Amino acid sequence: MNxxxxxxxxxxxxxxxxxxGKLAGRHLVxxxxxxxxxxxxxxxLELLRGMPQPVKGDLxxxxxxxxPSRAKRDLDNYSKALFDSVTNACxxxxxxxxxxxxxxxxxxxxxxxxYLSIVETPQNLINA
Numbered sequence: 001m002n003x004x005x006x007x008x009x010x011x012x013x014x015x016x017x018x019x020x021g022k023l024a025g026r027h028l029v030x031x032x033x034x035x036x037x038x039x040x041x042x043x044x045l046e047l048l049r050g051m052p053q054p055v056k057g058d059l060x061x062x063x064x065x066x067x068p069s070r071a072k073r074d075l076d077n078y079s080k081a082l083f084d085s086v087t088n089a090c091x092x093x094x095x096x097x098x099x100x101x102x103x104x105x106x107x108x109x110x111x112x113x114x115y116l117s118i119v120e121t122p123q124n125l126i127n128a
Contacts, residue, residue, distance in 0.1 A: 001091070001117070001118045001119075002115070002116070002117050002118075003043075003044060003047060003086075003091075003115075003116040003118070004043075004047075004113055004114070004115055004116075005040050005043055005044070005082070005085070005113070005114045005116060006036065006039050006040055006043065006111075006112065006113065006114070007065065007066070007067060007068055007078075007109075007111070007112025007113055007114055008036055008040070008078050008080075008081035008082045008085070008114065009030075009032050009033055009036050009078075009081050010073065010074070010077040010078060010081075011077045011078070011080045011081070012077065013030060013032050013033070029084075033081055036081050036085065037081065037084060037085045037088055040081075040082070040085035040086070040089070041085055041088050041089045044085075044086070044089040044091065045089060051089075051090055052089070052090055052091060053090070054090045054091060054092050054093045055091065055092045055093075055097070055118070055120050056092075056093060056097075057097070057120045057121070057122070058097055058099045058120070058121055058122070059092060059097045059098045059099060059100075059118055059119065059120060059121060060098075060099065060100040060101075060102075060118075060119045060121045061098050061100070061101050061102070061116065061117065061118050061119075062101075062102040062103075062116070062117040063078075063079065063082070063101070063102070063103045063104070063114060063115070063116055063117075064103075064104055064105075064106040064114070064115040064116075065078055065103070065104070065105055065106060065112075065114055066105075066106035066107055066108065066109035066112060066113045066114070066115070067105070067108055067109070067112050068108070068109065068110065068111055068112035069108060070108055075103055075104075075105065076103070078114075079101075079103070082114060082116070083095040083098075086116070086118075091118065092118070099121070100121065
């Protein structure tokens with residue numbers, strides 16, 4: 001399965017930790033994170049023309065992040081928002097199913113995009 005999705009917020013923008021009120025000290029998904037998740041899920045459902053049946057087996061995932069600018073970024077800071085959104089769209093049951101992960105930077109793209117390839121893979125092929 002191949003998906004093209006919006007560029008996710010970094011893990012630093014995905015979470016918020018209120019320091020006052022009844023939610024003080026908790027880590028919550030930020031407004032920016034919730035907005036991204038809603039946009040990504042909507043794009044997935046449109047691409048697949050409805051709610052898919054979640055893949056149940058082990059997965060090999062390849063991610064190409066095409067950032068919106070040349071700003072310095074850490075490659076590993078973008079998978080949380082992306083994978084949480086794919087989970088919410090019912091592509092897989094949980095991102096713990098990912099047994100092989102490849103991630104790379106693609107070219108700078110206006111607005112940013114993510115290209116995601118998801119393959120259900122028998123366990124014995126992943127460990128080969």
